[in-house]
Amino acid sequence: MIKLSQRQKEIIDLVKEKQPITSEQLAGKLNLTRAALRPDLAILTMTGILEAKPKVGYIYSKKPSYSILYDYIRNIKAKDIMSKPVVMDEETKVYDAIVYLFLNDVGTLFIENKGYLVGAVSRKDFLKTAIGGTDMHQVPTGVIMTRMPNIIWVEAGDSAYLAAKKIIEHEVDSLPVVEKVIEGSKELYKIVGKISKTNITKLFVKLGNDV
Amino acid sequence: MIKLSQRQKEIIDLVKEKQPITSEQLAGKLNLTRAALRPDLAILTMTGILEAKPKVGYIYSKKPSYSILYDYIRNIKAKDIMSKPVVMDEETKVYDAIVYLFLNDVGTLFIENKGYLVGAVSRKDFLKTAIGGTDMHQVPTGVIMTRMPNIIWVEAGDSAYLAAKKIIEHEVDSLPVVEKVIEGSKELYKIVGKISKTNITKLFVKLGNDV
Structure with missing residues (x-):
């Protein structure tokens, strides 16, 4: 893993x-010539860490270079x-489906028929049913689930x-x-998998981890 | 926003x-000398886009440079x-709290007493209560909520x-x-705000957006 050089880190801190701050001012503070600074400034702007504003100077960029991130x-x-x-089948009674949801500690059950996706039912759907006076x-479950083709899905190769x-x-x-x-x-x-907000949140944590 | 040069993009595609692939092989494919390639390869490894494996060659790095991301x-x-x-108060009956949850289209209600956080109750807590035979x-709500100090929180300045x-x-x-x-x-x-998995998922989408 490549790290920034000590001088590049100093430049970032100064900016x-x-x-x-202009390259002239930076050079003055670091006791260097502008020419000596040029390669470091080129790398820092290329990577999007610094932004060079014409006639203004360098600023610290909040967002890394488009292409990298x-x-x-x-x-x-x-x-x-x-x-x-x-997964579950649609004949299962709502009450048993809720118990199954808790046993598996998930927020959504997918409903299959002969091995293929036919529906989905979430904690929110179940809660709506529970306060609606339905005999659970x-x-x-087939009565309260969202039914194909109204289910949003992705494929394994999608991003x-x-x-x-x-x-x-x-x-x-x-x-x-x-x-x-x-x-x-x-x-x-x-159905070969599922992606929930939990998976995305876990991925975000992984991105921010320092290893 | 700084973009990679055409040659740098060609190098990335080749790798x-x-x-x-070694720098010698890259130079051959691009009809350049190794010396002419050196600055581009330096930038591409500095940014973490490419990784230089000693005695093996350059590989495309799956993860951008630690420091940037x-x-x-x-x-x-x-x-x-x-x-x-x-927010809500803890005297509100469970049934009314669930209706309030749906009206606001959220997954969690926070419970205040005299302006301060005392509890939290989620869709999951409500569903558990609903199938438990409780008279909603x-x-x-105070009876079924998670109570302080058992609530996990962050401050506005935390990451x-x-x-x-x-x-x-x-x-x-x-x-x-x-x-x-x-x-x-x-x-x-x-309580000054809330952060849910939805907020994190939205942030992830924003990170991947091309603007």
């Missing part, structure tokens, strides 16, 4: 403290961060970024990660 | 395709991403990274962002 984040795949989905011991974007845009807690299967004229979906 | 992520503050907390119209870490480590959906107030010998907490 943070005195910004905006963007490229890194977009290269993490759904399959790299997905976890095991908890009688009603099957984690796309998964997070879909979670936010469609206001859901969790997405199934699916594998498409063509059967005659129909497109069916095998 | 991605042929890795590991780490520094950027650790500099985002809780106050930069927090949202408005939804009679029981006050978003710390908030995400606490959410994962303590397996909660949401943290109150608090301001400490000393009253006599007691430390009290004013």
Whole structure:
């Protein structure tokens, strides 16, 4: 892992403290010529750590270079961060499904029929049912679940970024990660994983970890 | 925003395709001398885009330079991403609290007493109560909430990274962002915001956005 040089770190600290600061002023503070500083300043602006404002001077950039952060984040795949989905069938009574949800300590259950995704049901759906006066011991989960094709999904090769974007845009807690299967004229979906806000939050923590 | 040069992009593509590849091989493919390549390779390894393995060659690094990503992520503050907390008092009956939760479209309610944090109650707590046979119209929320000092919180100046870490480590959906107030010998907490997995997921999407 490449680290910044001691002089580059000093430059960053000076800029943070005195910004905006010109290369002339920086050279003065470091007892160097401007020419001697040029390579370090080139690297620090290339990496996006510093920003050079014409006729103003250098400032400390809050955001690292577009290409580095963007490229890194977009290269993490759904399959790299997905976890095991908890699946059930739609005949299961709502009450038993809630117990199953707690036993597995998840927020969403995915519903399968003959091995293919047909629905999804979340803690929020269950809570709505629970206060709605429904007899949870009688009603099957199929009645309250969200049904295909209204389920938002991703594929294993999609980016984690796309998964997070879909979670936010469609206001859901969790997405199934699916594998498409063509059967005659129909497109069916095998559930191979799931990505929830928990997976994204864990990934964010990993990005910020110092190892 | 500083961008990589055309030649640097060509180098990255070559390394991605042929890795590991030596600087000699790279120079050959680009019709350049090794000396002419040196500044570009220095920048690409400094930024952590490429990794130089001694006696092996250059490889494309999956993770950008420690200092850049780490520094950027650790500099985002809780106050930069927090949202408005939804608060209630502990006398409110469970049923009414659940209705209030849906009306505000949140996953957690924070409970205040005389302006200070005393508890928190989540969709999961409510669902557990709902299937437990409790009379939700009679029981006050105070009976089922998590009570101080068992609530995990952060302060506005803490990093978003710390908030995400606490959410994962303590397996909660949401943290109150608090301001400490000393009253006599007691430390009290004013709720000034909240950070949930949704806030962290939104932040991750923002990091991956191309603007």
